Amino acid sequence: MVTSFSWRQPRSWSLLLLCLLLLGCSTRVVYYWLDVAIVWQLDDYFSLDRSQKRLLGNEVKGLMAWHRQYEVPRYADDLDALAKAVVSPMSPAQVSLHLEAAQQSLTRTLENTVPRAVRLARTLTEEQVALFMKDRLSRQTEREQDFARQPKAERLREFTDRMNKRLVFWIGEVKPAQAPLVAQWVAWQYELQAPWLEFQSAWTKELDRLMQQRQSPDFGAQLTALLQQGDGLMDGRFTGYTDQSRQRTVNWLSALSQSLDISQRAHLYTLLKGYARDFRQMSQG
Template identity: 75%
Template sequence: MRTTFSWRQPRSWSLLLLCLLLTGCATRVIYYWLDSAIVWQLDDYFSLDRSQKKLLDTEVKGLMAWHRQHELPIYARDLDALAKAVASPMSPEQVAVHLDKTQASLTRTLENAIPRTVRLARTLTDAQVAHFMGDRVKRQEERQHDFATESKAEMLKGFREKMNERLVFWIGKVKPAQEPLIAQWAEWQYEMMGPWLEFQGAWTKELERLMKQRQSPDFGKELTRLLQQGDGLMDGRFTGYTDQSRQRTIKWLSDLSQSMDLSQRAHLYTLLKDYAEDFEGMVGKG
């Protein structure tokens, strides 16, 4: 039975952003370095022993080899199609199609990664899990404190600045007519921050519960459920927010596409074509 993962999951979008931040001529260098970066990051989280590091190295190399062979050709094809699409104003329906393609790729990657994650998780000690969860809870508390103490004006300013930086990278100089779109995005981010932090707290508690049962035969199935349907926690209250967020994002990206001038379209087209060519050149290579 094929597992489908919610496009709304934060770690799915984290992976997407990682892929999107592979820029210019450094794309291949960064991609080939990812296996080492993943190993270093997880070792930092858990302080792995020698046998665990060996297992992690094997699993990550297997995941990356699979990804190069099976996913990079799809990345190249989908990015080429997206480059052609952005040359003209995109409707919400067109945006949704390309978002769905991205989610399909993330779903396949997670399907390959989860069994590997389960094998590693079963080797973790209680002390390693406690260290990881303690660090995650601490960072969650820091985010909640920042949200409670920082003024709305300060947060909105930060959201606008971040989005402006992203747009400058993707489409070049932002036009005055696009400033209202940036302001709208910032308002949405602020509006979602409270529910998002509440959800993150519930998700972390559920992950902690599962990690205590990592030797259970059902651990893999339960971890998949958390990644697949995690926004159904809290009696499904967050599902409505994420459905709304998806529709807002689709409309916002369509509105942005409608607002772009020829120079911005050319800028974005060139970036996407370069990514497509880079990924195509990496297919099957290690």
């Protein structure tokens, strides 16, 4: 049985996949260099020694080989299905179905990744863990301070600019009729910013606690639980926010789909088919 991981807590892998999609024609080139990029990034976090680098390199190569053989072909199929769906207005149920496909892909990838991460974590020294956690906690503090001192109007403008740029990439042009949808999304993002920061703080502190117990026999199970059910921290107070966020996302994407005109649908369809073609070619050689 496949364990269900929370799609609402995207980690590094899902962000890397998103970056792949946003890199257009460079998708294949970036994917082929992804193993090197992961090693470089983790080495930068932990200052790994030679044996740790060798272990990490082997684990990443194994993960990438598995991912290319089993997941990349699924991406091609899922993107082809999504391209077919976006040519017509999508209901919330249709949107939810495609989000679930992405969730299942992330679940499978995390299940393959966690045992590898546990093996590496158990080789880390106290100094390496302290260096990593100091950086994570410092970044978290910086985010909280930025949010506290930035005027609301300024942050809303930033969120609006960011969403408009994303939409221009995906649908080619944001029409005046879609401005209320952008404003709605931006308002939601601001509303959830404070609880999201609080959740990130709680999650990071729990990770810090687990890393101190990385030699424990149940470290792998506890790390999996943190990734799987992290929004259950602090007596589950964050679960309501994440459930609400998911439903809002589904409804919003459905509303956006229904607002698209022919040219926007054509733009989105062409992008998705192009990515499907890239992933299919990657899976074949």
